Amino acid sequence: MEAHHNINLPEGSIEKKTTTLNIGPTHPATHGVFQNIMEIDGERVVSSEQTVGFIHRAFEKLAERRNLYQITPITDRLNYCSSPINNMGWHITCERFLKVETPKRVDYLRIIIMELARISDHLICNSIVGVDTGAYTGFLYVMQYRELIYEIYEEVCGSRLTTNIGRIGGFERNFTNAAFTKLEKFLNEYPKVLKEFESLFTRNRIFMERTQGTGGISAARAMNYGFTGPNLRAAGVDYDVRVANPYSSYQDIDFTVPVGTTGDNYDRFLVRNAEMWQSLSIIKQAYEKVQSFKGAEAEIFHADVPEYYLPKKEDVYNNMEALIWHFKIIMGEVNLPKGQIYSAVEGGNGELGFYLVSDGGRTPFRLHFRRPCFIYYQAYPELITGGMLSDAVVTMSSLNLIAGELDA
Amino acid sequence: MSLTNAIIQEKLVEKFGDQINLFSNEYDILSFEAPAANNLKVIQFLYDELGFTFLTDLCGVNYPDQKGAEIVVVYHLHNFIENIRVRFSVAVPVEKPDVFTASKLFESANWMERETYDFFGVNFIGHANLKRILNVDEMDYFPLRKEFPLEDQTRIDKDDEMFGRG
Numbered sequence: 001m002e003a004h005h006n007i008n009l010p011e012g013s014i015e016k017k018t019t020t021l022n023i024g025p026t027h028p029a030t031h032g033v034f035q036n037i038m039e040i041d042g043e044r045v046v047s048s049e050q051t052v053g054f055i056h057r058a059f060e061k062l063a064e065r066r067n068l069y070q071i072t073p074i075t076d077r078l079n080y081c082s083s084p085i086n087n088m089g090w091h092i093t094c095e096r097f098l099k100v101e102t103p104k105r106v107d108y109l110r111i112i113i114m115e116l117a118r119i120s121d122h123l124i125c126n127s128i129v130g131v132d133t134g135a136y137t138g139f140l141y142v143m144q145y146r147e148l149i150y151e152i153y154e155e156v157c158g159s160r161l162t163t164n165i166g167r168i169g170g171f172e173r174n175f176t177n178a179a180f181t182k183l184e185k186f187l188n189e190y191p192k193v194l195k196e197f198e199s200l201f202t203r204n205r206i207f208m209e210r211t212q213g214t215g216g217i218s219a220a221r222a223m224n225y226g227f228t229g230p231n232l233r234a235a236g237v238d239y240d241v242r243v244a245n246p247y248s249s250y251q252d253i254d255f256t257v258p259v260g261t262t263g264d265n266y267d268r269f270l271v272r273n274a275e276m277w278q279s280l281s282i283i284k285q286a287y288e289k290v291q292s293f294k295g296a297e298a299e300i301f302h303a304d305v306p307e308y309y310l311p312k313k314e315d316v317y318n319n320m321e322a323l324i325w326h327f328k329i330i331m332g333e334v335n336l337p338k339g340q341i342y343s344a345v346e347g348g349n350g351e352l353g354f355y356l357v358s359d360g361g362r363t364p365f366r367l368h369f370r371r372p373c374f375i376y377y378q379a380y381p382e383l384i385t386g387g388m389l390s391d392a393v394v395t396m397s398s399l400n401l402i403a404g405e406l407d408a
Numbered sequence: 409m410s411l412t413n414a415i416i417q418e419k420l421v422e423k424f425g426d427q428i429n430l431f432s433n434e435y436d437i438l439s440f441e442a443p444a445a446n447n448l449k450v451i452q453f454l455y456d457e458l459g460f461t462f463l464t465d466l467c468g469v470n471y472p473d474q475k476g477a478e479i480v481v482v483y484h485l486h487n488f489i490e491n492i493r494v495r496f497s498v499a500v501p502v503e504k505p506d507v508f509t510a511s512k513l514f515e516s517a518n519w520m521e522r523e524t525y526d527f528f529g530v531n532f533i534g535h536a537n538l539k540r541i542l543n544v545d546e547m548d549y550f551p552l553r554k555e556f557p558l559e560d561q562t563r564i565d566k567d568d569e570m571f572g573r574g
Contacts, residue, residue, distance in 0.1 A: 053542035060527075061551060065558050096435060223462055223488075226516025237488070244491050341435045342465070342484055342495065353465055355484070368467040370484075378519045407542060 018046055021389070025054050029393045031128060032403035036380075036392075043389050048381045052374075056407040063367040067332035068094050068168060068308065071367070076162035078371060079405040082121035082348035083163045084113045084153065089345035092247050093354040094168045094308070097341045102303045105293050106170040107249035109301065111286040112183065113156065113165060114248070114345075115279040119190075120149045121348030122230070122272040122279075125400040129269055130201055132394045133210040138200050145193055148186050155179035169309040170302025180287075187284060194280075198273055208266060215383045215395030216264035225382075226375040229350030231399060234271045235263030241346040253285050265391075265398040307334045332362050349373050349400040371405045411490040413438040416458060423453055437484075439495040444481075447498045448508045451483065455513060460485035460494060463510065466520035468528035470502075472554045478502035479528055483510070500530070502553075509535040527552035 024035035033054040039046040059074045066074070075086035088110050095102060102110075123146055127139035150160040155178050157165040166172070201207045217227070222235040232239055240257045242250040258274035260267030293300070302309055306325045315322035328334055338360040344353040350372025357366040376399065383399075384392040416438055420428050428450065430441040442450050454460040465484040472478055477499035486493050500507060509532040510517040521532045522541040529550035532538055540547060549556065 053540075053544075056542040058551065061558065221515075224515045226463060226514070226520075239488055244488075339434050340439075340495075342437060342493065343435075344464075351464065353484070355465060355467060355482070357469055366469045368465070370465040374519065374523075375516050378515060 017041065025051070029132070029396070031397055032401060033407075034396070034401065034403060038389070038392070040389055045384050045387055045389055045392055047385060048392075050377065050380060052377070053407050055403055059369065059408045060367055063364055065363055067329075067334070067363060068336070069329070070332070071364075072166075073162065073164045075369075076164055077404050078369060078408065079121070079348055079352070079373075079402045080161060081124050081402055082117035083161065084117040084165045085121075085345060085347050086352060087163060087165045088114055088248065089343075089347065089352050090354060091166055091168050092345060093341065093343040093356060095303075096343050097339070097356060097358070098168070098305070098308065098337065100169055100303055100305050100308075102170060102248075103300045104249060104252075105290060105297065105300045106302060107252075108286040108289045109171065109175060110166065110248045111250065111253065112283050112290070113153070115283045115286070116149045116152060116183075116186075118346075118348055119276050119279050120146045121400070122276050125349075125397070126201075126269055126272050127197070128397045129211070129265065129394060130207070132397045133207055135200065135204075135207065138197055141200075142193060142197055145186070145190055148182065148189075152179055152182045152186065155182060167302065167309055169305040170300075172302075172310075174299060174301040183283075183287065187280070187287070191280060194273070194276055202270070202273070210391070210394060211265035211269060211398070213262070214265050214387055214391040215268075215398060216262045217379060217383060218263065221379070221382070222263055222376075225379040227350070227379070228372050228376070229347065229400075230271045230275060231263070231268055231350065231376055233257065234260035234267040236261050241344050241351050245344065247343075247345055252289070253282050255282050255285075265394055268398045335360060335362055336364070344370065347372060349402065349405075350376065369408055371408055373399070373401045374406045374408070377401055377406060411458065411487065411492050413492075416492075416494060419458065420450075420453075423457075424450065437493050437495050439497070441497050441499065444498040444500045444507050447481075447483075447496075448510065448513075450496060451485070451510055451513060454485055454494065454496070459487045459489055462486040462488055463514040463516050463520075464493065466510070466517055466524060468524040468530055468552070470528060470553045472502075474499065476501045479505045479530055481507050481524060481530055505530045506533055507531070508533050509538075511535055526550070529553070 018039050018041045021038045021040050024030045025033045035051040036048050038048040063071050072087050072090055075090045076083040078086050123142050127142050130138040153163050154160055155176055157163050217235055219236045222232050236259055238257050238259050255278045258271050260271050310329055311322035311326055316326045336358040338358055340357040342355045344351045353370030355368040356364050359365040383395050413433055417431050427446055428440050428442045432439045464486045467482055469480045479502055480497050480499045482497045484495055507530055509521055521535055524530050525538055526540045526543050527550055
């Protein structure tokens with residue numbers, strides 16, 4: 001009896017028909033630092049509100065005092081499941097802004113790296129959808145191929161997750177033979193793995209019943225919410241930056257843009273899987289094109305941009321002009337042209353845009369990142385309201401939310 | 409008939425006359441500016457008549473030297489069918505940064521406007537939930553304004569002991 005008197009229930013809580021449930025900011029089901037305050041009726045979600053910004057690092061402010069090449073490591077930390085795409089996107093923005101033409105071989109090498117990054121990004125997302133529906137096997141099985149992709153990054157740039165890969169104008173060094181050997185190994189082995197991954201999920205009855213009809217959105221709503229990337233394509237809009245505004249010579253490559261119809265979790269899963277097949281085909285084509293370069297052409301790995309591309313070390317020691325450029329680049333003493341540019345690439349989860357404003361100084365006057373998942377995460381309450389709480393978890397992972405990108 | 413920057417400019421001038429100005433064509437994107445009071449009219453016109461049904465990006469820029477127009481709100485709109493982008497901006501004074509919200513037309517503007525409010529203090533009139541999004545609620549300044557410079561990297565008054573460098 002005594003204990004009973006100590007319970008102080010909030011006023012009205014007995015009469016209340018729904019329950020308030022707080023999920024996050026750190027919770028195994030959120031795969032990142034996200035908080036959701038949900039109002040649930042039994043197991044049905046009545047309403048929800050998200051809180052974001054837990055890992056906000058003021059990248060846009062930091063970028064205002066950095067030279068162009070110092071901003072690349074910032075972009076690593078946006079969508080860290082596919083940092084090479086962010087790096088390349090930033091380099092391509094700079095090159096467009098500075099009107100630098102990159103050699104074709106550089107473009108194709110970039111395509112290889114970007115598509116590898118897309119595969120690793122989609123692989124994580126889809127296998128996590130599997131984990132959230134109760135199938136851990138797929139996730140563990142495909143991890144070894146993400147590892148192989150990371151080893152290829154390692155061969156190219158020396159790091160794995162936050163890659164800082166490439167430079168303005170191209171790559172810091174040519175691809176080694178080891179990189180190409182690993183790429184060939186990946187191209188040989190990965191199709192079988194992806195096939196097996198698909199046969200584990202695509203027609204799996206439990207998986208289908210968990211994902212079909214949950215978290216769906218119409219094409220019109222998706223566009224109004226600013227969806228891009230696989231999430232928009234799953235709703236039936238065939239918008240892909242690689243096709244709409246080709247960059248890095250994507251126009252030379254033959255590929256299709258997979259689209260879904262209902263925009264639900266199942267369609268998003270299928271679109272990502274189909275895109276991985278497309279990426280494989282893109283990598284093969286780009287690799288063939290890379291191999292077709294012979295002699296001196298096969299040694300080209302950067303454009304000629306002395307103002308932004310660091311000269312070779314031996315030239316720095318032996319050549320006056322190279323020494324000057326080296327000094328100017330490192331100290332950031334190169335003035336940018338005046339103007340503003342918006343340039344976008346197809347990131348792992350949507351249109352990753354860079355809006356760069358320059359007043360002619362040495363650093364950007366303003367740099368804004370258009371982070372796809374920041375924009376489409378707004379639709380989350382609409383996607384989950386009326387559904388089961390356990391479906392909300394699957395919806396969250398199938399949206400491919402990356403906290404680093406969302407919070408910038 | 410495919411839409412080009414010249415046609416868009418012509419149609420805008422025809423509809424709004426000298427209310428829209430500062431047309432420019434930088435890196436293939438048509439940019440223009442209008443008075444803040446007209447921003448919704450222009451966006452609605454672009455949406456209804458010219459097919460710009462996708463709001464790609466919305467952000468703020470602070471120009472402290474432009475007196476009376478220190479805060480600029482920039483909209484990037486995209487027409488998916490014609491595959492063409494435009495950049496539209498409105499400028500407001502820093503003392504009274506009032507801009508009408510576009511969140512009634514684009515759901516996507518909701519958080520992007522909150523972000524712009526969070527960093528630049530732009531007051532989006534009519535926004536249903538205008539509060540901070542990435543920064544803490546207790547913050548009482550708008551950090552991306554130019555009046556807040558980053559810390560001087562050459563400062564020497566820091567106690568190295570406190571930063572693990574002693």
